[in-house]
Amino acid sequence: MIKFRNEIAEIVPYKPGRPIADVQREYNLSEVVKLASNENPLGYSPNCKAAIEAALDSLEIYPDGNCTELKSVISEKFKIPVSSIAVSSGSDEMIDILSKVFIESGDEIIMSDVTFVRYIDTTRVMGGVPVVIPLKDWKYDLESMLEAITEKTKLIWLCNPNNPTGTIFTDSELSDFLKRVPKDIVVVYDEAYSEYVESDEYPKDSLKYLSEYENMIVMKTFSKAYGLAALRVGYSFASESIIENINKVRGPFNVNSIAQAAAIASIKDEEFLKRVYDMNAEGKKYIYDEFEKLGVEYVPSEANHIFFTLKRDSNEIFVALQKLGVIIRPILKDWLRVSIGTPEQNSAFIDALKKVLSK
Ligand SMILES: Cc1ncc(COP(=O)(O)O)c(C=O)c1O
Known part of the structure; x- marks a missing residue:
């Protein structure tokens, strides 16, 4: 029998954010927003x-x-x-x-x-x-x-x-x-x-x-x-x-x-970086405001993602949002992480979250 190194026995393979195409196929959705991997919603420099x-x-x-x-x-x-x-x-x-x-x-x-x-x-x-x-x-x-x-x-x-x-x-x-x-x-x-x-x-x-x-x-x-x-x-x-x-x-x-x-x-494209920074800061503020209106507890963030809890099972929330076409990331038992997207993506996330919360 081949033997693997003992050191790797307990390691669980890294689980990346779910790809959009996967979720589209599984739930038969035409539009899916991915806010799961802290990616850049503005793309990359036109240069x-x-x-x-x-x-x-x-x-x-x-x-x-x-x-x-x-x-x-x-x-x-x-x-x-x-x-x-x-x-x-x-x-x-x-x-x-x-x-x-x-x-x-x-x-x-x-x-x-x-x-x-x-x-x-x-x-x-x-x-x-x-x-x-x-x-x-x-x-x-x-x-x-x-x-x-x-x-x-x-x-x-x-x-x-x-x-x-x-x-x-x-x-x-x-x-x-x-x-x-x-x-x-x-x-x-x-x-x-x-x-x-x-x-x-x-x-x-x-x-x-x-x-x-x-x-x-x-x-x-x-x-x-x-x-x-x-x-x-x-x-x-x-x-x-x-x-x-x-x-x-x-x-x-x-x-x-x-x-x-x-x-x-x-x-060298500082202008692109500035646009990225500004859009992230605005998106963050929008999500904070919406979280506050909804009574959602979150941790103020200095990055391009926000850690939050609905005080419910995070996996269930993750699946429920996916069915509505929004992919985020469950992290702990009842804490999740959402990446900050474009204004449209952020409001799609908030709309889906409202639906999940109303259930
Ligand atoms: C803190 C941190 N370090 C490193 C990485 C790896 O980034 P990359 O390999 O894409 O440069 C990530 C990716 O999410 C990260 O969050």
Whole structure:
């Protein structure tokens, strides 16, 4: 009998948001709104199409395995040397790579409960021991994370804003945290949703910590505000020695040429990012207002999704909304997450929610 690694025995495969076509087929619906995967309802920068078309002319050629041009434009935008940048096939792949770079069997890996699920899965794959710290008022409990550090601690995963709760910790909290973490423990700071944050207290410039903290890695993505989720491009910043080790572990051509071309074309489109930010802020306000009118409890969010409860079984709500043509995501027993969409998508969600609540 073939034997699989013990480490993967308990892992449940990642369950993505349900595809629109699936739900259309199952419930015989012509219109379905998907607000389940924190995708960008505005699409992506109009600058991308021509770049993608040009890249289609060379599909027989391997992509630039070093992502030279992409790293150069990232370097220019963030004022960080190319030698401190790594690009990956989505930040998902970077989470995987970092787990391979750092985690050995028995290492304790600190993370929050109710956060991005890939941290615990990749930790387990590598035989790490997840040390899971409950959220406090739906926020990261950084103090308890610090208290959980032992001699066996190897790495800490941080998500700010947090997915799925949309909560943040402040710049001064991050600064204090980094000061107190021993320098041989790696801190991975995932800011996949940073472009959506409205709060002035948020660490708007987390990269400033890299020069002082060689144990810190900052992860970002083109999947959310840039709207390139299908192409899979993530980018990260860290010390040269960490980047060198990432390069040992990643696949040699981990980011395809179409993805590189689109990312290069979109990175400078600040106007697009501004439209994304504004539409998200407006959509958030609309959903908050409607939730308040309906008496729905929610957690104020700094991201492109809102965590809420109807104090009823979340799976039932999820199915009931699906039958009405709206896909969202059940998270906990009675808590769900809805991504913020276009005004039309948001009102389709609210209309469907009203119907579900009236039952
Ligand atoms: C917090 C967080 N990090 C990373 C990712 C992965 O994003 P991607 O692999 O598309 O860059 C996600 C995706 O939902 C996320 O929510």
